[in-house]
Amino acid sequence: MSGWFFLLLAIGSEVIGSTALKASQGFSRLGPSLLVVLGYASAFYFLSQSLRTIPLSIAYAVWSGLGTALIALLGWLVLREPMNGWIVLGIALIVAGVVLLNLASRG
Numbered sequence: 001m002s003g004w005f006f007l008l009l010a011i012g013s014e015v016i017g018s019t020a021l022k023a024s025q026g027f028s029r030l031g032p033s034l035l036v037v038l039g040y041a042s043a044f045y046f047l048s049q050s051l052r053t054i055p056l057s058i059a060y061a062v063w064s065g066l067g068t069a070l071i072a073l074l075g076w077l078v079l080r081e082p083m084n085g086w087i088v089l090g091i092a093l094i095v096a097g098v099v100l101l102n103l104a105s106r107g
Contacts, residue, residue: 003053007062010046013039014067019074058105065098 017039023032043063050059069091075081 001049003050003059006046006050007054007059010043010050010063011067011070013042013046014063015039015070015074017043018067018071019078022079055105058102061098061101065094068094 017036020032020035020039023029024036025032027033027036047059047063050063072083072087072091076083
């Protein structure tokens with residue numbers, strides 16, 4: 001399988017784990033707490049698999065950048081967390097940084 005496929009699985013797992021972290025209420029609820037552990041364990045496993053073909057600097061930038069953007073979006077859409085122009089700008093800058101790193105690595 002492609003390293004990029006594993007990286008997408010890692011991002012999805014991290015987003016699930018992070019979302020469950022909020023629902024675990026400080027690890028006081030068993031179900032969400034188990035989902036946190038499973039989500040993060042899966043995320044690191046899939047990230048490690050992606051590193052077979054993707055350089056660490058690129059994989060980690062994409063993983064953390066897209067994970068951050070997706071969590072912010074889910075926080076706004078699902079958890080009703082605040083979103084304003086500054087937050088949107090920050091997320092856009094993170095995504096732009098990931099794109100620049102990818103472009104620079106190919107040149």
